[in-house]
Amino acid sequence: MDIKHPAKAGSLESNDIYVMVEPSSEEGIVLELDSIVMRQFGRHIEAAIKETVTKLGIDNIRIVAKDRGALDFTIKARVETAVKRALEE
Amino acid sequence: MLNAVRRELPEYIEGYGQVKTFQGANVEQDKPVRRQVVIDKDSVDGNKVLSSLQEAMARCGLTDGMTISFHHHLRNGDHVLNMVLEEAARLGFKNLKIAASSIFPVHAPLVRHMENGVVTGLCTNYISGPVAEAVTHGLLHTPLVMHTHGGRARAIEAGDLSVDVAFLAAPSCDACGNINGVNGPAACGFLGYAIADAHYARRVVAITDNLVEYPNCPVEISQEYVDYVVPVASLGDVQGIISGTTMITRDPVGLRIAQFAAEVIAASGLLKENFSFQTGAGGISLAVAAYVREMMKKQKITGSFASGGITGYLVEMLEEGLFRAVFDVQCFDLLAVESQRRNRRHQGISASFYANPHNKGAVVNNLDVMILGATEIDKDFNVNVTTDSNGVLIGGSGGHSDTAAGAKLSIVVTKLTKVRLPIIRDAVTTITTPGETVDAVVTERGIAVNPRRGDLRQRLEQAGLLVMTIDELQEIAQAMTGKPDSLPPGRDIVAVVEYRDGTVIDVVYKV
Known part of the structure; x- marks a missing residue:
């Protein structure tokens, strides 16, 4: 399944994450991640985002995420919301 | 070579010189000296x-x-x-x-x-x-x-x-x-x-x-x-004097930590006539002062002194008669400046009088309770306030190590996590203050007591406080945040961190 249009969720507040998604011309999940805890949790956050998108059955997507120290459940909720918004007619 | 907090240090650092390794907070060295000063003046009368x-x-x-x-x-x-x-x-x-x-x-x-x-x-x-x-x-x-x-x-x-x-x-x-x-x-x-x-x-x-x-x-x-x-x-x-935070925190998590810290002070047995106290200017630290103020009033305690960087809040406590004097090594706001101008009990002190470990008596050694902050703490209670978790310089000891070493009870107050980073680490990025001088860590989820202070732990448990091991606190934090990846080891030394006695406790690497 592919998303239909761009959408976003979250904020740039401390402990939150801002997620933008859009249909991708490339194959697979293309992720551009920026995080204030990149060196400590970069790999971990990337995995959490990709896992959430995959679980939602999305094949091709471009994601831009700006993380301000969000915990996993926040990250997953923001990604899921952005994807679901991008699937709405 | 390894120092007493198990940091690997070179024997010689280019541009710094020979390294004297940190041996412990109270290790006797050669008798200290005051240098000779040549009076070099060009006859100006x-x-x-x-x-x-x-x-x-x-x-x-x-x-x-x-x-x-x-x-x-x-x-x-x-x-x-x-x-x-x-x-x-x-x-x-x-x-x-x-x-x-x-x-x-x-x-x-x-x-x-x-x-x-x-x-x-x-x-x-x-x-x-x-x-x-x-x-x-x-x-x-x-x-x-x-x-x-x-x-x-x-x-x-x-x-x-x-x-x-x-x-x-x-x-x-x-x-x-x-x-x-x-x-x-x-x-x-x-x-x-x-x-x-x-x-x-x-x-x-x-x-x-x-x-x-x-x-x-x-x-x-x-x-x-x-x-x-x-x-x-x-x-x-002068508006630039006003130090970071001089207001009591309104954050409920911060207030809970402050309340726990106040309960630790009460249970320690130190809160009695002639009590002496110091706190930094952070929002949580000032909230601890607010709880201490209430307890002192209620129990009609007259304290001996409050010290350190002084804020208007401590001035109010002085004026209420809760302390007989304030020892002020620097003013953190303009209310403190005004107080020093008119109140002889608001006593200015030199940095040596305040905290020099090698003179005949520094004020920090008269302190009962010190409230400290932390960027990171390791499981030996070593504290980092020098660098952030990316290794970038963001502060330094100031009086942190001095007061921790001097006070009868030094309490670190901190949230368990800050923007996903767990504060309690297997190893801190930089050691500023040695764990042997830190008695307790107070967080919103519980209190860890340094194993060296079995007496304190016993008192806190008897008072029904939420005492845990530092490992338990670390596990609670990591259950929320996950385990952070450690930074790659550094190579080029950009800063040398000296302990108060002039020995090297750690170094900071180029990022």
Whole structure:
């Protein structure tokens, strides 16, 4: 399944994450991640985002995420919301 | 070689010298000395007023490679360090070493002087802002040396840190060089960090924007130490004195931590007549002071003293009669300056009197309770307040290590996590304060007591407080955040962290 249009969720507040998604011309999940805890949790956050998108059955997507120290459940909720918004007619 | 907090250190660091490894907080060394001071004056009698900084530099015999010093009582409002270096750069000086008691964001022009080779060495007790970032990125020619507040005074008195010319921001000064910090447009309070500089520098220049008729009373730094007086338009912006947070936190998590800390103090048995207390200016620390204030009132306790950087909040406690005196090494806000001007129980103290481990008695050793902050803590209770978790310089000990070592009970108050980063780590990025001097860590989820303090743990448990091991607290945090990846080991040393006795407790690597 592919998303239909761009959408976003979250904020740039401390402990939150801002997620933008859009249909991708490339194959697979293309992720551009920026995080204030990149060196400590970069790999971990990337995995959490990709896992959430995959679980939602999305094949091709471009994601831009700006993380301000969000915990996993926040990250997953923001990604899921952005994807679901991008699937709405 | 490994030091007593198990940090691997080289025996020799280029640009710093031979490394004396940290052996423990209270290890006896050779008998301390005060250095001999040569009275080098060029017969100025009476009027010491010069027309310019240029003239002062010439009369002081300032040359390339010399060490010049500054105090930080104007904090982020200080214009004096920038003014002096601007002039030194204009006159073509190179290779100067700066001994500043603290460096703030306002000192950003120092980055340019480092790039141009005007400044090639720096030592300080606290550093934040653009200069801290530049040093972390390797812009300074020799490693930055980080002192504690007491350690800097010790180093100057012992001759480990030799100052050629001290430039003293003097809020009020007369033509003979009698100085105080409580009067004038840039009044910033007693100049506690400038005292050792005034007494031990080869030459002393008072820079003032308030030249008054002789004699300038009260005299805090006297004419016997001062070579020259240079009038300038302004020393800086006093609003910049106001330290980070001087308001009690309203954050419910912060308040819960403060309440736990107050309960620890109550259960420790130290909260009784003649109680003495110090806290930093952070929002949680001030909230602890608020709870302590209520407990003291309720139990009708008159404390002995409160000390440290002083805020209006501690002034109120002094005026309510909760403490007999305040020992003030620097004012953190203008209410404190006002109090010092009119209240003789608001006693100014020098950095040595405050915290020098090698004199005959520092105030920190009279402290019952100290409330401290932390960026990271490891499972041996070692605390980092020097770098962030990316290894970038963001502060330094200031009085952290001094008060932790001196106080009967030193309590670190912190949230368990800050923007996903767990505060309790297997290893901290930089060790500022050794764990053997930290008694308890208080978080919103529970209290960890240093295993060295079984007596304290017992008291807290008897009082029904939520005591855990530091491992348990770490597990709670990591269950929320996940386990952080550790940074790759560093290679190039950009800063040397000295403990208060002058031994090396850690180093900071280039990022």
